[in-house]
Amino acid sequence: MTDASDDPDTEPDTPEDDSYDLSADEQSAETRSRTPDLDDVVLDNLDTGDSGDSDEASRGLFDDLLEGEPIFENKEVLRPSYTPHKLPHREEQINNMATILVTALRGDTPSNILIYGKTGTGKTASAKFVSEELETTSQKYEVPCEVEYINCEVTDTQYRVLAQLANKFINKNVEVINDQIGELEELASRAREDDAVLADTTFESVDVIDDEIDSLAADKEEFEEVPMTGWPTDRVYSSFFEAVDYHERVVVIMLDEIDKLVEKSGDDTLYNLSRMNSELENSRVSIMGISNDLKFTDFLDPRVKSSLGEEEIVFPPYDANQLRDILQARADVAFKGDALSEDVIPLCAAFAAQEHGDARRALDLLRTAGELAERDQTDQVEEDHVRQAQEKIELDRVVEVVRTLPTQSKIVLFAIILLEKNGVRNINTGEVFNIYKNLCEEIDADVLTQRRVTDLISELDMLGIVNAVVVSKGRYGRTKEISLSVPTEETEAVLLSDSRLGDIDDVQPFVQARFDN
Numbered sequence: 001m002t003d004a005s006d007d008p009d010t011e012p013d014t015p016e017d018d019s020y021d022l023s024a025d026e027q028s029a030e031t032r033s034r035t036p037d038l039d040d041v042v043l044d045n046l047d048t049g050d051s052g053d054s055d056e057a058s059r060g061l062f063d064d065l066l067e068g069e070p071i072f073e074n075k076e077v078l079r080p081s082y083t084p085h086k087l088p089h090r091e092e093q094i095n096n097m098a099t100i101l102v103t104a105l106r107g108d109t110p111s112n113i114l115i116y117g118k119t120g121t122g123k124t125a126s127a128k129f130v131s132e133e134l135e136t137t138s139q140k141y142e143v144p145c146e147v148e149y150i151n152c153e154v155t156d157t158q159y160r161v162l163a164q165l166a167n168k169f170i171n172k173n174v175e176v177i178n179d180q181i182g183e184l185e186e187l188a189s190r191a192r193e194d195d196a197v198l199a200d201t202t203f204e205s206v207d208v209i210d211d212e213i214d215s216l217a218a219d220k221e222e223f224e225e226v227p228m229t230g231w232p233t234d235r236v237y238s239s240f241f242e243a244v245d246y247h248e249r250v251v252v253i254m255l256d257e258i259d260k261l262v263e264k265s266g267d268d269t270l271y272n273l274s275r276m277n278s279e280l281e282n283s284r285v286s287i288m289g290i291s292n293d294l295k296f297t298d299f300l301d302p303r304v305k306s307s308l309g310e311e312e313i314v315f316p317p318y319d320a321n322q323l324r325d326i327l328q329a330r331a332d333v334a335f336k337g338d339a340l341s342e343d344v345i346p347l348c349a350a351f352a353a354q355e356h357g358d359a360r361r362a363l364d365l366l367r368t369a370g371e372l373a374e375r376d377q378t379d380q381v382e383e384d385h386v387r388q389a390q391e392k393i394e395l396d397r398v399v400e401v402v403r404t405l406p407t408q409s410k411i412v413l414f415a416i417i418l419l420e421k422n423g424v425r426n427i428n429t430g431e432v433f434n435i436y437k438n439l440c441e442e443i444d445a446d447v448l449t450q451r452r453v454t455d456l457i458s459e460l461d462m463l464g465i466v467n468a469v470v471v472s473k474g475r476y477g478r479t480k481e482i483s484l485s486v487p488t489e490e491t492e493a494v495l496l497s498d499s500r501l502g503d504i505d506d507v508q509p510f511v512q513a514r515f516d517n
Contacts, residue, residue: 070336071374071381077334078367080360083128088329089322090122096313097130101286104145104250105138109277109284112308114258116294117315120358123290124256126315131254144249146172152261158269159233161261163226165253166240170223173246177220184213219246237272241279248282258289259296267300274307317357323349326359327366335370335381343383344369351390365389398486401463402494408448411439412456414495416466420484421492427482429454443500457482465491 076082087094093115103110117123131147138145148168155161188209190197195205203209226239244251253273255261261269276285289308297305318326327345348369352362368389373381405413415435419427433450440447448456457480461468468480484491496502 069379071339071370071379072334073336074334075367075370077330078363078370080124080363083125083132084330086329087122087126087129088325089318090126090315093122093313093315094126094130096311097127098133100311101130101134101252104134104252104284104286105141105143107143107250109250110252110286111310112274112287113289113311113313114297114309115288115290115313115315117292118317118356118358119292120352120356120360120362121315121317122359123315127254127256127288127290131252134252144247145252146249147252147254149254149256151256152259153257156260156264158265158272159231159236160228161255161269162233162236162240162272163228163231166226166236166243169240169243169246170225173223173243174220176247177216181213181216184209184216188213241276244276244285245280245283250284250286252286252288254288254290256290257292259291259293262296262299267304270304270308271301274304318353318359319357320346320349320353323352323357323359323362327362330363331366334367338380339370340381341383344381344386347383347386351386361393364393368392395487395490398465398491399494401465402486402491403497407445407498407500409456409460410495410498410501411443411445412436412453413460413465413491414501415439416457416482416484417488417492417495420488425483428479429457429482430479432457432482439501439504442504445500454480 077084097113097115100113101110115123115127128149131149134145135147148165150161150164152161155164187197187201187203188206191203191206191209198204198206203212223243224239226236258270270287270289273285273287287308294314297309300308324345327348331340331345344366348362348365351365352358355361365386366389369381369385372385372388372392376385402410402413412432415432416427418435419431424431429450433453436453437447439445457466457468460466465484465486466482467485468482470478471481472478
């Protein structure tokens with residue numbers, strides 16, 4: 001017998017509760033509805049308790065939800081942003097990074113580092129772990145050493161990277177200046193009462209202290225924060241340069257998802273950063289790049305490539321046993337005692353090992369399974385919660401992929417959905433193109449050639465959204481037979497959240513277009 005949780009199109013069982021009943025009118029409206037609301041796809045229904053009336057939300061909604069004992073002790077431990085105190089199975093890579101960066105604690109410039117590895121292999125967590133240790137040790141030995149982190153998936157242009165870095169150093173410089181002014185004002189106050197306190201200082205008199213305070217205040221005034229838009233790039237670079245070189249320090253700039261920066265705006269940023277040290281007088285800058293793409297350096301200027309890749313560290317995927325160790329270490333902190341059944345961690349590890357050893361996927365699974373168990377108000381996370389979490393995460397992935405498709409790909413996918421919803425099987429490219437063409441005319445979009453639409457279908461196939469198989473028709477040639485690989489209703493809801501497709505009032509005439517020549 002097939003478990004409902006094994007079927008990706010089956011909703012998890014909802015509690016038998018009056019608040020889930022629909023009246024006859026509501027059921028009729030539900031039946032008439034052409035597509036589900038997107039909120040139903042993205043948001044999970046909450047059990048609001050026994051309200052007695054499906055049309056009214058019950059009072060004490062959150063009181064009911066808080067009745068059960070929490071399963072989590074500290075859920076944040078299971079999030080990708082958390083940096084653990086220990087990183088199992090990454091000792092070799094961490095030691096390699098530390099060996100390279102230790103020169104910063106001697107006041108020298110560390111070699112630039114490129115870190116490679118697939119998503120979820122511990123690259124960013126390890127780099128942040130080493131960086132925190134570096135800054136802590138630098139404070140211990142009173143060596144000026146700083147690490148600045150930039151996520152290039154978000155900050156993806158040269159202007160934004162330089163502006164963000166400039167503002168970080170400007171703010172730090174202002175803090176340093178304020179501290180120095182405060183210390184000098186205190187010294188000047190004591191010196192006015194007894195000038196003997198100046199004997200062990202470099203200041204000959206209170207007037208000299210006041211001059212130094214004025215000089216620091218003038219420096220502070222010169223530091224102007226860089227706006228996120230509007231300045232010429234060379235002015236932004238100049239502000240960053242002056243800010244970082246204000247006083248002696250070794251700076252490590254960590255560029256996460258560095259390939260996204262190169263893809264979006266070329267290698268100008270890396271070129272400027274990599275040649276800074278020849279111009280700096282007080283500071284030294286080192287770059288640590290983190291990438292999922294082992295080949296992104298192939299597109300770099302040879303000078304940038306040789307400078308940036310002075311040291312390279314590769315993070316291999318985790319296997320199932322390593323993932324179990326990682327999950328167990330996090331679960332010990334994240335969950336209350338006995339909150340996990342013995343099958344939960346091995347199953348999460350097994351699912352994630354299939355996804356190229358992705359620890360982030362494993363942690364997401366474990367956290368989501370815990371959230372589903374809490375929602376069910378059970379005392380323990382069970383294997384079934386993990387399977388439900390796997391389905392939910394997969395659906396969320398589909399939703400995100402479909403939401404970010406280009407408009408033309410969305411129209412092609414919508415045409416396939418319309419055919420499937422109307423009972424058409426063994427859909428071929430010509431049928432898809434006929435509906436696609438009419439949809440484009442309806443929403444005033446450019447109509448691509450049938451060959452290009454075939455290419456878009458192949459791209460959807462590569463993304464796992466459709467299944468396109470080439471079949472022979474004998475003397476009539478070959479064609480592609482297309483079917484959906486994702487839940488129809490949820491995918492349609494995401495497409496209709498796009499305002500252009502959502503404006504189509506009646507899709508039925510477009511389905512008839514499959515019979516047109």
